[in-house]
Amino acid sequence: MTSLSEAPAVPLLPKARTGIMGLDDITRGGLPAGRCTLITGGPGCGKTLLGVQFLVAGAREYGEPGVLVTFEESAEEVAANVASLGFDLDGLQRDGLLAVYAFRVEPTEVVGSGEFDFEPLFVLLDDAIGRIGARRVVLDTIEALFGAFQAQTVVRSELARLFRWLKDRAVTAIVTGERGESAALTRHGIEEYVSDCVIALDRRNWNEVSTRRLQVVKYRGSAHGTNEYPFLITDRGISVLPVTAVTLDYGAFSERISTGLPRLDEMLCGGLYRGSSVLVSGAAGTGKTTLGAHLIDAACARGERALLILFEESPGEVSRNMGSIGIDLQRWVQAGLLRMWAVRSAEFGLDNHLAMVSSLIAEHAPSVAVVDGIGSLISGPSRAEVALMLARKFHMFKDRGITAMATVLTGQDAETAMGGSSRADTWLLLRNSESGGGEGNLLLFVRKSRGTPHSRQIREFALTSHGVELADGYPGPAG
DSSP states (O other), rough: OOGGGGOOOOOOEEEEEEOOBBHHHHHHEETTTSSEEEEETTTTSSSHHHHHHHHHHHHSSSSOOEEEESSSSHHHHHHHHHHHTTTTTTHHHHTTTTEEEEEOOOHHHHHETTTEEOHHHHHHHHHHHHHTOOEEEEEEETTTTHHHOHHHHHHHHHHHHHHHHHHTTOOOOEEEEEEOSSSSSSOOGGGGGOOEEEEEEEEEEETTTEEEEEEHHHETOOOOOOEEEEEEETTEEEEEEGGOOOOOOOOOOOOOOSSSOOHHHTTTTTTTTOOOEEEEEEEETTTTTHHHHHHHHHHHHTTTOOOEEEESHHHHHHHHHHTTOOOOHHHHHTTSSSSEEOOTTTOOOHHHHHHHHHHHHHOOOOOOOOOOOOOGGGGOOOOOHHHHHHHHHHHHHHTTTTTEEEEEESHHHHHHHTTTTTOOOOEEEEEEEEEEEEEEEEEEEEEETOOOOOOOOEEEEETTEEEEEEEEEEEEETO
């Protein structure tokens, strides 16, 4: 009798990597190799771009030449549309790695001798596949065929024959289609024939902010992520963030790193754990941004990369303000160690903001990240949505071993959403205190710090010409 541990391994489904950031994670390795995948969605969702990026990645990275057949645009139009993303389709064609054809759907050309068939399309594909040794094919958008002919049942029969023909030649194919009404995936039921893998793209607007989502609706023979995932179309193409697939299996570092303030490090028994998350909350003018600048300055001084995300000030303003207290951030920018990214909080939806941060992390590979003014993201979504986004953000940082600090104004929902209860590993509270003589004092208190027997003292501090200076313990009114 064979035990479970001795059971034969189930053969894995062969897959073709897409080269699209995040999509290969969601699909557990890529699209089904030698089979057809349907990409469906409304206008402007990115169907054509996804198909082109799949072909370009195959040609450039995986040694798999490809064929693109477009039914709605000319080959020149497609090449011009994607050139701004760095996709040189003309160059790939000259190198024999890509063939691009515009297949004009004219009934008078396709119907011969009173019979309807796709034989001209088969001849074109067979010649292109054989000439460059293509392993990938994209048909965009094949539903254009339905608008050109009256005999819908015959078109469906020919489509079924086309997809069988593609499978017989063991090419990995993408077919794009327009999203149908209500629950229909396509307008004319193409999904009935392309049943191996179906990916739906969606574009929606909320509060005048546009977001894009991707969902793997079906994947025969393979496990896959089933949630909706935000994706961006940037100057590098499509990138997908599998935010809801993040698990709690990241490691825990025992190494501590400096906050940039020796006395604060003492309060934290040696500094922050690498890869931990920190929340700094306080009223306006209490030095939240300055603490973040100290953390970045210390990281860059160690030769590490850092990322500073700003929602309330421009990089120039922050550099000037920090320079007035002796923290020169520009030198780290010039050295290539610091990336500063400033954006209006209303520019992206919460999911797209998260996807953009993921792209920045992939590009810059920081070991430390500071998100300044995170409360600015709260401008309409419910507290639950904000809490979920913040949790995803900090899980993303942890998953990559990044020490992350977020600053928030006391009283904003973000403080409650990710505050001391469960989201942050360390929570620093800053506040103003007026003395009897009318002088305002700045105070710092470590509200919590996981895994650390931290100081419980309230410390007074000052913003000086050389940064934050922490004083000795503050005894409080009772002494």
